[in-house]
Amino acid sequence: MKKKLPLLLIALLLALSNIHTAQAQTPAAPVVRAVMFWMAGCKHCEETISITLPPLHEKYGPQFDLTLIQIYDLQEIDALYALAASYGIEQKYVGVPFLVIADQPLVGSQQIRLQLPDLIDENLASGGVELSDRPEILPLLALTARPASSQPVSPSEKPVEPQSPRSNGFTLAAIVLAGTILALLYALLKLIRGRFTARSRLASWFIPFLSLVGLAIALYLAYIEMTLSQAFCGPIGDCNIVQASPYASLFGILPIGLLGVFGYFAILAAWWLGRQPWKLLARQMPLALFGLALFGTLFSAYLTYLELFVIDAVCLWCLGSAVIQTSLLLLITREL
Secondary structure (H helix, E strand, O other), rough: OOOHHHHHHHHHHHHHHHHHHHHHHHHOOOEEEEEEEEEEEEEEEHHHHHHHHHHHHHHHHHHHEEEEOOOOOOHHHHHHHHHHHOOHHHOHHHOOEEEOOOOOOEHHHHHHHHHHHHHHHHHOOOOOOOOOOOOOHHHHHHHHHHOOOOOOOHHHHHOOOOOOOOOHHHHHHHHHHHHHHHHHHHHHHHHHOOOOOOOOOOHHHHHHHHHHHHHHHHHHHHHHHHHOOOOOOOOOOHHHHHOHHHHHHOOOOHHHHHHHHHHHHHHHHHHHHHHOOHHHHHHHHHEEEEEEEEHHHHHHHHHHHHHHHHHOOOHHHHHHHHHHHHHHHHHHHHOO
């Protein structure tokens, strides 16, 4: 028995050595690494994080390593625009959620939902993939190094709070769009036929009143757009989705709310100049007012169309401004 004991120890050591060698030779499971950028208040981001991603994490486990990075300010948005531009994506088509996998971008919840599973399978089959090393993505990846107190919280991790039912507002938006179109046709018909009603003193004073209300709305929207704050949306629609869309700024530079501020200031200025004793200038102001109101109503109709058929979300503040612009057009038509 004593002679067999050293042999048994040698056999055991050899067996353990073979097991260790076999484990060392076993290749590690491939991993697909990706990164997704999102913004607070973005309904499509929350749907992607809470609905699209959990089944993928459950299916692939640690083989699908996704980094979530929240976009906070204008500087970070500009960095996202620069990243999209490196892929040849125009700024007007950039939005969140924005996901990069295998150096390929996926923009929007629908594209992520439809294409991400196949891309994960393809890259796992080819041995996995690391995060993109494009220079444009490095400033955004550096955002993961924020202090813990400023780290974003995934919507799926937030405590669920009871919310009151919210209407999507599409019916109201459709009514507003129809009203603006009818008002435009009415005003243009009056202009072509040259038939206008007599001036009404009460209607005339409604013009500055409505302009001031519209100015207050425009100032609020400009503040939301320029500070990337969350707006109070009320029970209808989701204005934060609209404000997070690429259509919240003109040519990607001028916030739409700020454009509205300029427009309402111009209407107030033209109305005031039209009541001054400078006859030559005062005579031109009704036509200037009409032109401003016509442009404002046309632009409001365009924005309402975008909300209904492109952005797929409604902003109650924007609808309110559209109603004010339409009312101003009808009132100013009487001033001609």
